[in-house]
Amino acid sequence: MLSTAEPIDSVFRALADPTRRHVLERLNRGPGSVSELAQPFDMALPSFVEHLKVLEESGLVRSRKNGRVRTYQLVPKRLKLAEDWLIRQRRLWVRRLDQLDAYLLTLKEKER
Amino acid sequence: MLSTAEPIDSVFRALADPTRRHVLERLNRGPGSVSELAQPFDMALPSFVEHLKVLEESGLVRSRKNGRVRTYQLVPKRLKLAEDWLIRQRRLWVRRLDQLDAYLLTLKEKER
Numbered sequence: 706m707l708s709t710a711e712p713i714d715s716v717f718r719a720l721a722d723p724t725r726r727h728v729l730e731r732l733n734r735g736p737g738s739v740s741e742l743a744q745p746f747d748m749a750l751p752s753f754v755e756h757l758k759v760l761e762e763s764g765l766v767r768s769r770k771n772g773r774v775r776t777y778q779l780v781p782k783r784l785k786l787a788e789d790w791l792i793r794q795r796r797l798w799v800r801r802l803d804q805l806d807a808y809l810l811t812l813k814e815k816e817r
Numbered sequence: 818m819l820s821t822a823e824p825i826d827s828v829f830r831a832l833a834d835p836t837r838r839h840v841l842e843r844l845n846r847g848p849g850s851v852s853e854l855a856q857p858f859d860m861a862l863p864s865f866v867e868h869l870k871v872l873e874e875s876g877l878v879r880s881r882k883n884g885r886v887r888t889y890q891l892v893p894k895r896l897k898l899a900e901d902w903l904i905r906q907r908r909l910w911v912r913r914l915d916q917l918d919a920y921l922l923t924l925k926e927k928e929r
Contacts, residue, residue: 714833721829723822726902733909781910784903790838791900797845798893 712764713786719763720787724748725756729779732766736778824876825898831875832899836860837868844878844891851887 719725728742743753757777760766764783768775831837840854855865869889872878876895880887 711835713838714835717829717833720899720902721826721833723826726825729906730909733906733913735913779910781907784906787832788900788903788907790832791896791903794841794845794896795893795900797842798891801846 712783713790715763716765716783716787719759719765722756722759724753725760728756728760728777729765729784732777732779736776738774738776742777824895825902827875828877828895828899831871831877834868834871836865837872840868840872840889841877841891841896844889848888848890851889854889 720729724746727745731737731742731745739750739754739757742757743750746753757766757768761768761777765780766777767780768777770776832841836858839857843849843854843857851862851866851869854869855862858865869878869880873880873889877892878889879892880889882888
C-alpha cells in the first residue's frame with residue numbers, strides 16, 4: 706500500500722493546533738484582516754502569520770489583499786473533507802456494532 | 818487568549834497521515850496484531866510501530882499484550898472529539914448562511 710500525501714493530510718495537520726482552530730471559529734462568523742484575527746492572541750505577529758500560512762496552504766482559508774490590508778475568509782468545502790472521513794468511520798463502526806448485536810441475538814436464540 | 822495543548826490536538830495530528838488513517842480504517846473492522854496491521858504497508862517495521870505509537874498516544878487506539886503478541890483496537894469515542902468540533906463548525910456556517918439569506922430577502926422586500 707502506497708502512502709502519498711493527500712489534501713486531507715494538510716487539513717488534519719492544520720486542525721491540530723488550538724490557535725488555528727480558534728482562527729477558523731472566528732472566520733466562521735465572517736472574513737477578517739490579519740490584525741483583527743491576531744488581536745485575541747498573545748503571540749508575536751510573525752508566529753501568528755505562520756499559522757495563517759499553514760491554514761491557507763491546507764486550503765481551509767483563502768486571502769485577498771486590498772491595498773495594504775490582507776483579508777482572510779473560510780473555505781468550508783475544505784472542512785468537509787475531514788468531516789466526511791470521520792463520518793464514514795463512524796458509519797462503519799456502527800455497522801460493526803449492529804453485526805455484533807445480530808450475532809449475539811443468534812447465540813441467544815440457540816440457547817433457548 | 819491562551820493556547821494550551823488539548824487532547825483534540827493530538828487526535829487531529831494523528832489523523833494527518835495516510836498510513837495512520839488506513840490503520841484506523843482497518844481497526845474499524847476489528848482488532849489486529851502489529852504484524853496483521855503492518856502487512857498491507859511497504860514500510861520498515863520500526864517506522865510502522867512509530868505510527869502505532871502516535872495513534873496510541875492520541876487515545877485513538879489502545880493495545881494489549883498477550884504473550885508475545887500485541888493487539889490493537891479502536892477507541893471510537895476519541896474520533897468523536899474531532900467529529901464534534903467539525904460538525905459544530907458546519908452548524909455555525911449554515912446558520913451564518915441562513916442569516917445572510919434572511920438579510921438578502923429583507924433587501925429584496927425593500928426594493929419592491
